[in-house]
Amino acid sequence: MNRLLMSKNGPALAGTIIGIIAALLVKFGNPGNMGVCVACFTRDVAGALGLHRAGVVQYLRPELAGFILGSFVSALLYREYRPRGGSSPMIRFGLGFFAMLGALVFLGCPWRAYLRLAGGDYNAFAGIAGLATGIAIGVIFLYRGFSLGAARQNPKASGYFMPLLAIALLALLIIKPIFGAEGTGPVFFSVKGPGSMHAPILISLGAGLLVGWLAQRSRFCTVGAIRDLIMLKDTHLFKGIVCFIVAAFLANVALGQFHAGFEKQPVAHTMQLWNFLGMVLSGLAFTLAGGCPGRMFIMSGEGDSDAGVFIMGMLVGAAFAHNFSLASSGAGVGAYGIPATITGLVFCLAVGTLFMNRVD
Amino acid sequence: METIKVDARGLSCPQPIVETKKVIDKLSGGRVEILVDTVTSRENVLRFGRNAGWKGSFEESEDSFKVILEK
Numbered sequence: 001m002n003r004l005l006m007s008k009n010g011p012a013l014a015g016t017i018i019g020i021i022a023a024l025l026v027k028f029g030n031p032g033n034m035g036v037c038v039a040c041f042t043r044d045v046a047g048a049l050g051l052h053r054a055g056v057v058q059y060l061r062p063e064l065a066g067f068i069l070g071s072f073v074s075a076l077l078y079r080e081y082r083p084r085g086g087s088s089p090m091i092r093f094g095l096g097f098f099a100m101l102g103a104l105v106f107l108g109c110p111w112r113a114y115l116r117l118a119g120g121d122y123n124a125f126a127g128i129a130g131l132a133t134g135i136a137i138g139v140i141f142l143y144r145g146f147s148l149g150a151a152r153q154n155p156k157a158s159g160y161f162m163p164l165l166a167i168a169l170l171a172l173l174i175i176k177p178i179f180g181a182e183g184t185g186p187v188f189f190s191v192k193g194p195g196s197m198h199a200p201i202l203i204s205l206g207a208g209l210l211v212g213w214l215a216q217r218s219r220f221c222t223v224g225a226i227r228d229l230i231m232l233k234d235t236h237l238f239k240g241i242v243c244f245i246v247a248a249f250l251a252n253v254a255l256g257q258f259h260a261g262f263e264k265q266p267v268a269h270t271m272q273l274w275n276f277l278g279m280v281l282s283g284l285a286f287t288l289a290g291g292c293p294g295r296m297f298i299m300s301g302e303g304d305s306d307a308g309v310f311i312m313g314m315l316v317g318a319a320f321a322h323n324f325s326l327a328s329s330g331a332g333v334g335a336y337g338i339p340a341t342i343t344g345l346v347f348c349l350a351v352g353t354l355f356m357n358r359v360d
Numbered sequence: 361m362e363t364i365k366v367d368a369r370g371l372s373c374p375q376p377i378v379e380t381k382k383v384i385d386k387l388s389g390g391r392v393e394i395l396v397d398t399v400t401s402r403e404n405v406l407r408f409g410r411n412a413g414w415k416g417s418f419e420e421s422e423d424s425f426k427v428i429l430e431k
Contacts, residue, residue, distance in 0.1 A: 080398070086370075087371075142375070147371060151370040151371075232374075234408070291373055
C-alpha cells in the first residue's frame with residue numbers, strides 16, 4: 001500500500017479513498033457536502049474555543065486532529081519527520097488569515113469546493129473557476145521568482161507542538177469543560193445548525209487519521225493539483241482531485257446524497273461573483289503559501305512550523321470572519337464580506353509582488 | 361564535465377522545481393545537483409527531471425538530499 005501511495009498513481013488512489021470517506025462522513029452525520037472541509041472545520045474549532053460566538057458553527061472537529069496525528073505518525077514511521085520553519089512566518093499567518101476569509105465568503109475550502117460539485121451543488125463551478133484563477137495568478141508570481149525565503153531545520157521537539165495541540169483539542173472534545181460565567185463555555189458546542197451536525201467522534205477521528213496517513217504518503221494536494229497542471233503540465237496530483245470528485249460523486253449517488261441544482265444547496269449561497277472572487281483570494285493565498293489547507297495540516301504534522309503558523313492564521317481569520325460579519329451564510333455574503341475580500345486580494349497581490357526576490 | 365549546483369533547501373512547493381527548471385531549460389545535457397531537505401521535494405524534483413528526459417538519482421546525507429540529474 002505504501003509503495004502504491006508513493007507511486008505516480010498515489011494521489012489518484014488517495015483521492016479515491018478520501019472521496020468515499022467524505023461521502024460516508026456526511027452519511028454518518030456531517031453537514032451536507034461537508035464530509036471534509038478544512039476551512040469549515042477550522043472555523044468550527046474557532047467557534048468551539050469561543051474565539052467567535054456564531055452559535056451555529058461551534059464544534060471541535062476531530063477530523064482535524066486526525067489529519068495532524070495521522071500525518072505525524074506516518075512521518076515518524078517513514079522517517080519523514082523533519083522539523084523546519086522560519087520562512088516569513090508572519091506573512092504566512094496573513095496568508096492563512098485571508099485564505100480563510102476567502103473560503104468563508106465562498107463557504108468552503110478547495111476540498112469542499114470539489115465535494116460540493118460531487119454533491120450536485122452547481123454553485124461550486126464559480127468557486128472552482130475562482131480557485132483555478134487564483135492559482136493561475138499565483139503561478140505567475142512563482143514564475144517571476146516569488147519566494148517567502150528558505151525555511152531552516154529546527155530542533156526535533158519544535159515539531160511536537162501541533163500533534164500535542166491536536167491531542168489537547170481531542171481532550172477538550174471529550175471532557176467538554178463548562179465553567180463559564182453564563183453557564184456555558186469555555187468550550188462551546190452548537191445545538192443547531194451545521195456545528196451541531198457531526199459524525200460520531202470515533203468515526204470522525206478514525207477518518208481523520210486515515211486521511212492524514214493517505215495524504216502524507218501520497219502528497220495529495222487540492223491546490224498543487226491545479227498549480228502543477230498549469231505550471232508543469234504535470235497531471236499526477238490533478239488525477240488525485242479528479243478521482244476525489246468522481247469517487248465522492250459515485251458514493252453520493254449510491255447513498256442518495258446527490259441533489260443537483262443551484263438553489264437550496266447545503267451551506268451555500270448563489271451570489272456567483274463572490275463565490276468566484278472568494279476562491280480567487282483563497283486560491284492565490286494557498287498557492288503563495290505552497291499548498292492547500294489540508295496539505296498545511298499534513299505538513300504541520302511532519303514538523304513544518306510554517307504550515308502550523310499558516311493554520312493559526314486560518315484559525316484567527318475564522319474568528320474575525322464571524323466577529324466582523326465577513327463570512328457568508330446561506331442568504332449570501334456577510335455585511336462586510338466584499339470589502340474583506342478586496343482587502344485580502346490587495347494583501348496577496350502585495351505579498352506576491354514584494355517577494356519576487358529570487359529572479360536571476 | 362561541469363556540474364551545476366542548485367541549493368533548494370527549505371523552499372516551499374513548488375520552488376525547488378522552479379529553481380531546477382530554470383537551470384535545465386538552458387542545458388542540452390550535463391550534470392545538475394539539486395540540494396533539497398524533504399522527501400517530498402526530492403521526489404518532486406526527481407519526477408520533474410525524469411519527465412524532462414534526464415536520468416535521476418539521489419544521495420542522502422544527514423540533513424538533506426542531493427538529487428543528481430544527468431543527460
